[in-house]
Amino acid sequence: MYYLTRIFLLFTILFAFTNAQAEIKKFNMVFVPASEKGDESDYTGLISIVEDITGFEINTIKVTDYNAAVEAMRAGRADIAWYGGKTYIKAAEIADAEAFAAGVRPGEKDAGYYAYFVVRKDSKIKKFSDIKGKVLSLNSIGSTSGDLIPQVELAKIGLSTINENDFENVFYAGSHDACLLAVLNNKSDVCGMSSRNFEARLADNTFKMEQVRIIHKSDRVPPPPLAYSKRIPLEDRKKIKEAVLNAHKYGEIGGYGGKMSHYISVKDSDYDVLRNVVALLKNKN
Numbered sequence: 001m002y003y004l005t006r007i008f009l010l011f012t013i014l015f016a017f018t019n020a021q022a023e024i025k026k027f028n029m030v031f032v033p034a035s036e037k038g039d040e041s042d043y044t045g046l047i048s049i050v051e052d053i054t055g056f057e058i059n060t061i062k063v064t065d066y067n068a069a070v071e072a073m074r075a076g077r078a079d080i081a082w083y084g085g086k087t088y089i090k091a092a093e094i095a096d097a098e099a100f101a102a103g104v105r106p107g108e109k110d111a112g113y114y115a116y117f118v119v120r121k122d123s124k125i126k127k128f129s130d131i132k133g134k135v136l137s138l139n140s141i142g143s144t145s146g147d148l149i150p151q152v153e154l155a156k157i158g159l160s161t162i163n164e165n166d167f168e169n170v171f172y173a174g175s176h177d178a179c180l181l182a183v184l185n186n187k188s189d190v191c192g193m194s195s196r197n198f199e200a201r202l203a204d205n206t207f208k209m210e211q212v213r214i215i216h217k218s219d220r221v222p223p224p225p226l227a228y229s230k231r232i233p234l235e236d237r238k239k240i241k242e243a244v245l246n247a248h249k250y251g252e253i254g255g256y257g258g259k260m261s262h263y264i265s266v267k268d269s270d271y272d273v274l275r276n277v278v279a280l281l282k283n284k285n
Helices: 002-022 041-054 066-074 085-094 144-156 176-184 195-203 234-249 268-284
Strands: 026-031 057-062 080-082 097-104 115-120 135-138 169-172 190-194 212-217 226-229 253-255 258-260 262-265
Touching (some): 041 253, 066 080, 066 085, 085 097, 085 226, 085 268, 097 234, 097 268, 115 144, 115 176, 115 195, 135 144, 135 176, 144 176, 144 190, 144 268, 176 190, 176 195, 176 212, 190 195, 226 234, 234 262, 253 262
Parallel strands (some): 026 057, 135 169, 135 190
Antiparallel strands (some): 080 226, 097 262, 115 212, 253 258
């Protein structure tokens, strides 16, 4: 009888454990590295804490560009994603994405950032309007601070990347880091890039401030949002959001672009300013 009882108890525990394992909800998170040095390690701390709080399993999927991140969510291969602001607008439109959080970097009070126009220190370009007729490098098509916002700033001074008379050449370097390196290596006269990446590469000694000058700074850009698919049940979305907003209380966290001090809540309407910018550029073109 004793052995029968032990066997029954063992099967009961095994059955409960099997059911518990089966009930673990799994979600895929897609990301585009924010820089040449960006990888899964930027997200490990945050994801581990969110998994501990929610009991969910979150798997990461690395893609090479923003359009692939949007397509992954549209096709149901991704449930959560880090997007640039402009890409989020597209994801919200065609992939049922909903922005819910954005990371604040250590020492900063705001999750927003800027687009910088950067030249070499010895450049003859002294003011923003001097870039006409020069070689311009940008990040990649679809980038918010490395394409969209630079286009807006150029339009303010009557320039356009699609007007062949305005620049000697315009090219997309493929990343913010590569855009900056093109300037440093004399392959470009001026670079339009994210202030976040500029400051990160300055901090890790990729370049020194005495090598470059910032000739123009845009207005504030809404932060790259963390978004989830509306296909995720509402209760699960609430759990994920709550866990992300409180993750900093339990350990070191990171995100799009590196270390974060904490996350703040964002909503879809925070990105209306970018929707207006996109509409304005379409009308101008």
